[in-house]
Amino acid sequence: MYFSLFEQVILLVFVIFSVSSFTYEIWKRISIIIKGTGTLPIDRIGERCLRFFREVLLQEKVIRERFLPGLMHALVFWGFMAFGVITLDHFVRGFNGRLLGETAYSIYSWVAAPFAVLVIIGILYLAYRRFYLKPKELGKISITSGLVAIFITLLMATYMLTELDLPENIEKLNWWGHSFLILAFLFLIPRSKHLHLVLAPVNIFFRSFTVPDHDTVEIDMEASEEELDSMLSGLTKMSKKQALDIFSCVECGRCTEVCPANRGGGLLDPKHHFILDLKDPMLHSSGVDVLGQINVEAGWECTTCQACTDICPVGNHVEKSDEIRRHQVLVEGQVPQEYQKVFRNLQESGNTEGAFQSPLADTLPDYKPDKDYLLWLGCFARYGLDPDFENSVRSFTKILDEAGVTYGVLTEEMCSGDPANRLGDKLTYQMLMEQNKEQLEGVKKVTSLCPHCVVNLDQEYKKYGEVSYKVEHHTQVISKLIDSKKISVSRSSSEKLTYHDPCNLSRTLDEIDAPRNALNASSSKYFEMEEHGNKTLCCGAGGGLWWKKETKGRTHLVRAQQVVESGAETVATGCNFCFGMMKQGLGPLTPDDQKEIQVKDIADIVAENLVAN
Amino acid sequence: MKIAVLIKQVPVSDSTFRPAENELWIEEGQIQYEMNENDSFALEEALLIKEKRGEGEVVVVCMGPSGRAPRVIREALAKGADRAVHIVEEGPFETDPHQIAHILFESIQSESFDLIFSGLQSVDLGMGQTGVLLGAMLGMSTATLAMSTEIQEDKIRVKRELESGWFQWLTLPLPASVSIQSGINTPRYPSLKGIMGAKKKEIKTINKTDLNLSEGLQKVTRIYNLETDKQTEYIEGDPDVQVARLMDILKSEVKVLGA
Ligand code: SF4
Ligand code: SF4
Numbered sequence: 001m002y003f004s005l006f007e008q009v010i011l012l013v014f015v016i017f018s019v020s021s022f023t024y025e026i027w028k029r030i031s032i033i034i035k036g037t038g039t040l041p042i043d044r045i046g047e048r049c050l051r052f053f054r055e056v057l058l059q060e061k062v063i064r065e066r067f068l069p070g071l072m073h074a075l076v077f078w079g080f081m082a083f084g085v086i087t088l089d090h091f092v093r094g095f096n097g098r099l100l101g102e103t104a105y106s107i108y109s110w111v112a113a114p115f116a117v118l119v120i121i122g123i124l125y126l127a128y129r130r131f132y133l134k135p136k137e138l139g140k141i142s143i144t145s146g147l148v149a150i151f152i153t154l155l156m157a158t159y160m161l162t163e164l165d166l167p168e169n170i171e172k173l174n175w176w177g178h179s180f181l182i183l184a185f186l187f188l189i190p191r192s193k194h195l196h197l198v199l200a201p202v203n204i205f206f207r208s209f210t211v212p213d214h215d216t217v218e219i220d221m222e223a224s225e226e227e228l229d230s231m232l233s234g235l236t237k238m239s240k241k242q243a244l245d246i247f248s249c250v251e252c253g254r255c256t257e258v259c260p261a262n263r264g265g266g267l268l269d270p271k272h273h274f275i276l277d278l279k280d281p282m283l284h285s286s287g288v289d290v291l292g293q294i295n296v297e298a299g300w301e302c303t304t305c306q307a308c309t310d311i312c313p314v315g316n317h318v319e320k321s322d323e324i325r326r327h328q329v330l331v332e333g334q335v336p337q338e339y340q341k342v343f344r345n346l347q348e349s350g351n352t353e354g355a356f357q358s359p360l361a362d363t364l365p366d367y368k369p370d371k372d373y374l375l376w377l378g379c380f381a382r383y384g385l386d387p388d389f390e391n392s393v394r395s396f397t398k399i400l401d402e403a404g405v406t407y408g409v410l411t412e413e414m415c416s417g418d419p420a421n422r423l424g425d426k427l428t429y430q431m432l433m434e435q436n437k438e439q440l441e442g443v444k445k446v447t448s449l450c451p452h453c454v455v456n457l458d459q460e461y462k463k464y465g466e467v468s469y470k471v472e473h474h475t476q477v478i479s480k481l482i483d484s485k486k487i488s489v490s491r492s493s494s495e496k497l498t499y500h501d502p503c504n505l506s507r508t509l510d511e512i513d514a515p516r517n518a519l520n521a522s523s524s525k526y527f528e529m530e531e532h533g534n535k536t537l538c539c540g541a542g543g544g545l546w547w548k549k550e551t552k553g554r555t556h557l558v559r560a561q562q563v564v565e566s567g568a569e570t571v572a573t574g575c576n577f578c579f580g581m582m583k584q585g586l587g588p589l590t591p592d593d594q595k596e597i598q599v600k601d602i603a604d605i606v607a608e609n610l611v612a613n
Numbered sequence: 614m615k616i617a618v619l620i621k622q623v624p625v626s627d628s629t630f631r632p633a634e635n636e637l638w639i640e641e642g643q644i645q646y647e648m649n650e651n652d653s654f655a656l657e658e659a660l661l662i663k664e665k666r667g668e669g670e671v672v673v674v675c676m677g678p679s680g681r682a683p684r685v686i687r688e689a690l691a692k693g694a695d696r697a698v699h700i701v702e703e704g705p706f707e708t709d710p711h712q713i714a715h716i717l718f719e720s721i722q723s724e725s726f727d728l729i730f731s732g733l734q735s736v737d738l739g740m741g742q743t744g745v746l747l748g749a750m751l752g753m754s755t756a757t758l759a760m761s762t763e764i765q766e767d768k769i770r771v772k773r774e775l776e777s778g779w780f781q782w783l784t785l786p787l788p789a790s791v792s793i794q795s796g797i798n799t800p801r802y803p804s805l806k807g808i809m810g811a812k813k814k815e816i817k818t819i820n821k822t823d824l825n826l827s828e829g830l831q832k833v834t835r836i837y838n839l840e841t842d843k844q845t846e847y848i849e850g851d852p853d854v855q856v857a858r859l860m861d862i863l864k865s866e867v868k869v870l871g872a
Contacts (some may be wrong), residue, residue: 333804
């Protein structure tokens with residue numbers, strides 16, 4: 001094929017138009033991202049590269065989360081990779097040049113041609129799913145998606161035609177067709193969710209290793225008015241990573257599909273409320289000062305379970321309840337009355353209940369520096385938010401006693417601050433954190449039955465500065481005691497037993513194995529629920545929602561319903577809030593002809609099956 | 614528009630109470646205090662009026678001990694009140710609403726407020742009279758149990774809650790003293806800016822002992838826990854005997870029937 005000067009000029013004009021429009025649109029977004037606060041993280045670079053390899057190049061997560069559509073997506077993705085060189089070569093030909101020599105090209109065609117078929121299969125399946133199956137989570141049908149599907153199919157078809165021996169004029173026509181499709185595609189990409197082609201790999205690379213990962217809010221009570229104003233106005237500004245998230249979203253709806261608030265019939269729809277709703281304001285204002293525009297009511301419904309963030313295929317930190325809540329509390333002063341009560345209790349008495357005495361703490365030994373562990377009770381256990389949980393604490397101390405491990409509690413233990421932190425009252429949180437840090441000075445090892453406390457004492461406090469101690473969740477302590485044979489447990493529990501992974505333990509602390517180790521050591525009838533491990537479904541109590549009076553939906557019942565349907569006789573948990581929430585949910589949900597399902601802590605199951613050494 | 618809001622610091626109502634040794638009040642030690650719930654609605658109503666009108670002053674007036682009362686005063690200032698009058702009372706605490714109104718009258722009579730809002734009643738004493746009495750002493754028009762308010766030039770229109778779901782609309786000339794029912798609005802939470810700004814706001818303190826007061830009209834003579842005891846008597850015999858005994862108990866022992 002030979003291209004005349006006229007043809008070359010035409011081609012050049014189109015290429016310039018398409019490439020510059022593409023670059024302009026991308027630049028528009030990059031310039032917004034740059035305005036974000038902070039920096040894009042590049043710590044643990046090796047792990048980042050590995051993750052990039054697995055999640056981007058191998059498409060591992062996409063395939064794992066939704067197998068068939070994921071695989072089809074991977075086919076298209078791999079096909080695109082394979083076609084990179086071919087496409088470049090295609091355009092060079094338009095200027096009568098070649099990128100690949102004749103032989104190299106024909107060898108490479110052997111790789112590319114099968115991919116063309118695979119891409120067609122992939123894209124046709126995805127289109128079939130999008131336009132025929134119409135899964136709810138994908139939302140409204142978009143014309144661009146249809147166009148893109150047609151483009152890709154035609155691209156592959158026109159490519160395959162080039163491999164045939166066609167008459168010269170048809171070949172040229174086909175060549176132009178292929179070129180225009182590519183240029184049109186390039187034009188469409190940045191204007192649609194297909195921008196994820198460009199941004200998702202970058203976003204996955206920069207994804208944080210800590211979840212949840214919200215900016216700290218440090219409040220200086222001595223600050224001048226200007227300093228205070230600038231701190232407060234910073235609260236509604238996105239970080240660079242958050243801005244990148246918004247443009248990377250592929251609108252797949254996985255986040256909303258797994259959201260417990262949404263599944264329970266609530267209003268919250270993280271795909272829209274936390275991501276897509278912010279896109280237009282960003283583009284219109286060419287800035288990142290948009291966090292104040294998150295739907296407030298939706299923000300209060302979030303249990304901060306991080307299921308959305310965990311599942312997002314493009315590496316978004318979806319959950320943004322922290323951002324909207326802290327804005328409501330610190331700037332607007334608009335806080336549901338029940339939470340105002342919790343905040344006041346925390347300020348006045350240092351615990352969520354406004355209590356002055358803990359009957360449980362009074363019966364436990366005091367912490368002294370010669371003890372192995374500081375046993376951190378947390379408000380739930382300390383003030384009997386569910387009085388039955390006291391037994392679980394005693395089960396744990398029984399295990400420690402049996403193992404000869406010494407422990408003690410702080411007489412002046414304050415709330416770790418979890419509810420204040422998650423509900424946005426960063427001032428009260430800071431006050432509690434400072435007092436607790438002071439009390440914990442010099443302490444080496446802390447253990448707690450409450451994953452919320454563990455996350456705060458450890459991961460969250462560390463965001464504000466060093467801590468001297470190590471914190472272990474009690475299931476980690478128990479699991480280690482079993483492994484090191486400090487306690488013996490018999491597998492004598494014969495009830496049908498399942499385990500509900502607490503969000504804070506599984507997704508935030510990434511602890512999946514320790515609880516299972518303990519349960520398998522004590523029971524021969526242990527089985528998994530469908531949603532388990534870091535795919536667990538929140539009990540409904542997280543994010544301070546334990547204290548919420550009315551909820552629109554049945555967030556707190558969805559998980560309990562699953563437990564009822566699982567056929568378990570006993571459900572074990574590793575979190576006091578899950579314990580309390582499960583009990584509240586299971587009661588009314590258990591059918592009349594079914595025995596009420598027992599709720600126990602892992603410590604209870606292990607303690608029941610202890611064998612004296 | 615100058616609005617005074619009477620706020621009281623009260624024990625959180627689900628605390629465990631013990632009578633103090635002198636049996637004149639409760640043991641203060643392990644009790645958490647907060648702004649009386651009705652009063653926080655009254656404060657919010659005043660703030661909303663000020664914000665809606667875009668002008669005015671909201672002054673909170675609080676009587677209580679110097680040790681703890683400033684906490685609720687600061688909270689009110691943080692929420693947006695412009696300044697405060699703190700009448701310091703170290704105890705024994707005044708419990709007679711007439712006397713309390715008198716103390717408040719002495720403290721604020723020079724201010725000429727257009728409006729006084731108070732909570733319908735305090736959760737600790739539940740008298741529900743202070744606001745009205747104070748209004749009367751200041752020669753204001755008064756209303757109780759407001760479910761909504763609306764300022765109309767020199768009048769205030771108030772929707773009052775009556776029994777069995779009945780309401781009454783009243784229009785009162787200003788100045789007026791109105792007591793506010795819970796649920797009339799949604800009280801705000803102090804914003805960070807409010808909290809920081811409150812530090813600079815004026816709190817005028819007046820010592821109760823410096824005021825010119827005469828003897829109160831009523832006083833608490835004893836606070837005690839009700840003694841409960843259980844007695845069980847099986848009434849035996851034929852029905853006539855049983856009925857006779859039962860009537861006897863109801864008339865002479867439990868005294869719910871006339872002799
Ligand atoms: S954190 Fe959990 S509750 Fe909140 S939006 Fe995400 S999935 Fe929904
Ligand atoms: S945020 Fe992530 S999970 Fe949610 S719709 Fe966008 S890409 Fe999908």
